[in-house]
Amino acid sequence: MDVFAALGDPTRREVLRRVAGGPTTATELALQMPISRQAVSKHLSALDEAGLVERTVAGREVRYSLRAEPLSDVVGWVNEVGDAWDQRLAKLKSRLDR
Amino acid sequence: MNQAQRDQVPELPRVERTVELGVPAAELWQHLVDGELASFWMGGVMTIEPRLNGRVLLHANDAPIVFGTVEELVAGESITWTWRTRDGEPTQVSIVVEPASEGSVLRVTEQLIPYEIVHVPTTLG
Numbered sequence: 001m002d003v004f005a006a007l008g009d010p011t012r013r014e015v016l017r018r019v020a021g022g023p024t025t026a027t028e029l030a031l032q033m034p035i036s037r038q039a040v041s042k043h044l045s046a047l048d049e050a051g052l053v054e055r056t057v058a059g060r061e062v063r064y065s066l067r068a069e070p071l072s073d074v075v076g077w078v079n080e081v082g083d084a085w086d087q088r089l090a091k092l093k094s095r096l097d098r
Numbered sequence: 099m100n101q102a103q104r105d106q107v108p109e110l111p112r113v114e115r116t117v118e119l120g121v122p123a124a125e126l127w128q129h130l131v132d133g134e135l136a137s138f139w140m141g142g143v144m145t146i147e148p149r150l151n152g153r154v155l156l157h158a159n160d161a162p163i164v165f166g167t168v169e170e171l172v173a174g175e176s177i178t179w180t181w182r183t184r185d186g187e188p189t190q191v192s193i194v195v196e197p198a199s200e201g202s203v204l205r206v207t208e209q210l211i212p213y214e215i216v217h218v219p220t221t222l223g
Contacts, residue, residue, distance in 0.1 A: 004187045004210050007110060074111050077187065081208055082113045084141065089117045089204070091139035092129060097120045 003070040004077070006050035011035065015043045016066065019053055023065040112209030123195045123202040127174050130193060130204075154179045162186065180211065 007013055011033075018029055026044055030037035044064055047053045052071070053064045119126055129135045131148035142158030147168065154166030166181025175195060182188040187210055194205045 002187075008211065013109070077210070078111050078113055081189070082115070085113060085115045085206055085208065088139050088141055089115055089206070091141075092204075093117055093119060095138060096126065096129065 001046050001049045003050045003052060003073050006046050006052055007074070009043070009046075011039075012043045012046060015040060016047055016052060019044075019047070019064050020066040020068075023056065023063040025061055025063055110210045112207060114205070114207045116203060116205045118198060118201065118203050120201040123197045124174060126202045126204060127195050130177060130195070148173070148177065154181055156181070166191075 007016075014033065015029060018024065018032060026037055026040045029040045029044075033040065044053060048055060048064075050070060052067055054067050056063045056065065129139070131146055133143075133145045136144040136146060140156055142156045142161065145153060145155040145157075147153050148171060150168060150171055152168040152171075154164075154168060156164040156166075162183040162185070164181045164183050164186075166179045168177060168179045169190070170176070170178040170192075176193065178190060178192040180188060180190045189208050190211050192207045196203045196205070
């Protein structure tokens, strides 16, 4: 799963926001959110697959923390798509405003 | 939780642009839904079927073909389509045309959408 697909789910984004607040476990997240631990784990797996979280195993505990680097892809997308529309609308304006 | 840390996680990204144009809204609308006219400014050969579930195709020389489907249409006012390249991210484009004192205003929004709600064919068939 890529970063865009991972961010496509609102619950998954909320899980990631909470992970961004500091290293945490699936159990701790499930206590804070209206979803089961299994659902939290599923979202964490998707975020892990997208490279957005880092897993640290300590004994029987798995803690998750944010990996922010892939979020730069989002900034790149906004710039690329924004530039495309700027060029299109400039062409449209040059044609219609004559 | 630290708000700055939470803010690192974006909403699904979107791009919004607004442009004022010196032609009536009805004339501007034609430049959106007529493929030949749209091809002048969209950056490639544009095919658009201005009806619900109509096809949208954009074929630029130096870029993959973008395949789309019209999802909402209010003739003369607004059109929304979902499109994607074969390997690209699916996005939704919404364009609204409104009359203005000096002509018309076009507002465009393009935003990423989750894969699971995308039903865009990515072939020319």
